[in-house]
Amino acid sequence: MSDEQKQNHNWAANQQRLWDDLMALGELTEPGIPYTRRSFSEMFLKGRDYLTKRFEEAGLDTFVDENGNLIGRLEGTDPERGTLMIGSHSDTVPGGGRFDGVAGVVAGLEVARALKDAGIRLKHNLEIVDCLAEEMSEYGLSCIGTRGMTGQLKPEMLDYKGPNEESLRDAITRMGGKPDAIKQESRKDIKGYLELHIEQGKVLETAGLDIGVVTTIVGITRIEITVKGLPDHAGTTPMDLRKDALSGAVEIIAGIRDKAKEIAKKGEGYFVATTGEVTVEPNAANVVPSTVKLVIDSRAQTRVLMEEFLAFINDVMPNLATAQGVEVSEVKILSDSLHSECDDDLSDLVKDMSDQLGLTSMRMTSGAGHDAAFFSRIAPTAMVFVPCKDGRSHCPEEWSEPEQIAAGTAVVFETLCKMDAR
CATH class of the missing domain: 3.40.630.10 (Zn peptidases)
Incomplete structure (x- = not known):
């Protein structure tokens, strides 16, 4: 103008x-x-x-x-x-x-x-x-x-x-x-x-x-992921004996970031994914985190790209938590819009x-x-x-x-x- x-x-x-x-x-x-x-x-x-x-x-x-x-x-x-x-x-x-x-x-x-x-x-x-x-x-x-x-x-x-x-x-x-x-x-x-x-x-x-x-x-798909560990004393529990839900969640967050970058670089359409909400329990400085909930916001120009990401969430992501000695106890699709x-x-x-x-x-x-x-x-x-x-x-x-x-x-x-x- x-x-x-x-x-x-x-x-x-x-x-x-x-x-x-x-x-x-x-x-x-x-x-x-x-x-x-x-x-x-x-x-x-x-x-x-x-x-x-x-x-x-x-x-x-x-x-x-x-x-x-x-x-x-x-x-x-x-x-x-x-x-x-x-x-x-x-x-x-x-x-x-x-x-x-x-x-x-x-x-x-x-x-x-x-x-x-x-x-x-x-x-x-x-x-x-x-x-x-x-x-x-x-x-x-x-x-x-x-x-x-x-x-x-x-x-x-x-x-x-x-x-x-x-x-x-x-x-x-x-x-x-x-x-x-x-x-x-x-x-x-x-x-x-x-x-x-x-x-x-x-x-x-x-x-x-x-x-x-x-x-x-x-299209926007929002996913809630619950990671379960075990609450323990932060001072008396050795590092190799912990089941730290937050450590597992960190690996998942990094995995989601990397997968989103991989999909976006294919050049087959717009794709992004963001872990924008994290809830930690009991959320105390002197307690090993027992439960973490993540909300993932993923967005795709085509359904094919979204399905590739959802396959990663279901098939690969739980292994990232298991490697940290914790588990993904629930994956919930909050909303799924084409x-x-x-x-x-x-x-x-x-x-x-x-x-x-x-x-x-x-x-x-x-x-x-x-x-x-x-x-x-x-x-x-x-x-x-x-x-x-x-x-x-x-x-x-x-x-x-x-x-x-x-x-x-x-x-x-x-x-x-x-x-x-x-």
Whole structure:
């Protein structure tokens, strides 16, 4: 985007309104941990209160559905055509940023306000959605609201336990949802879904481009591994007589890293794996660790690559623990999502609207998971990426410029209007 375009653009999106909302939501954070609004927390609910007021001010009929999603709805002139949806999420990772997810929700809100300002009423119904718990939650599951809306929140998942042994079922109820009413089928009225998101990488910034048109969203499989040893006195138990669960877990973590590098270097598609959560028991300095739980986040562009990694987890990894005198007592698949393809026609439309607005763009794969991945299985779906500074995300330094967010929102607005006219 040239400096002249930044100054002279005539976009429907109101850049200042967008920015004010983003910065206000960023102020709603856990004390001393910017910028943190974990799903199901009191701070998350404060963010939702803010969004609810803004949704209502924009003239949206606002409610929480059975899955715990916050939705603002505008009835169309021909509601039988179905519903067009714009969404993302307002929860964050611990110590996250002000843009991941939130920018997409606020962009949807701004599109609704821009339609109102222009006196435009869509033929389709319009819903702006803040999807519940897109980020990995303390209940061992991500994309909870979208799973529910698309018929992929299995009944047994509602029994997953979180802090203080609270079930996911009870947590959704706290958010205003009605888990007993969650259907095991997807909504049938959704005719298209759009999601704006910061790229969370440095491809667009490095290339000097304004817009990323997402073609593929990686599949994500999360695995919980339990390593069992024996608790002993840290001072009186000789090194060669220990069954140290943490030592075994360290070997597993290194093995996972090495296998992920091996798969990625094959050049057959994007693949990464991360051991990002470690729980040690009894977690005392003077006790040999007895139990370690690991949560592995693995992501693949194709199922073939993921199956190769899962074979390693099942066939090779237990031997790494055995060599340390401990055992892998359980391997549990917490969630297993296939890679997703965005709709070709809708992605072409996003590219065309970017061109018409004078914005430069490229097609790209998303290495991060998104709510769009679930919607893509039930309706035509497109994602609009905007650059973020140095590719940083999931950290307080996460940043995107006001005009970058506004440009992406303008693309969403124009794409939505074209979708409605079809």
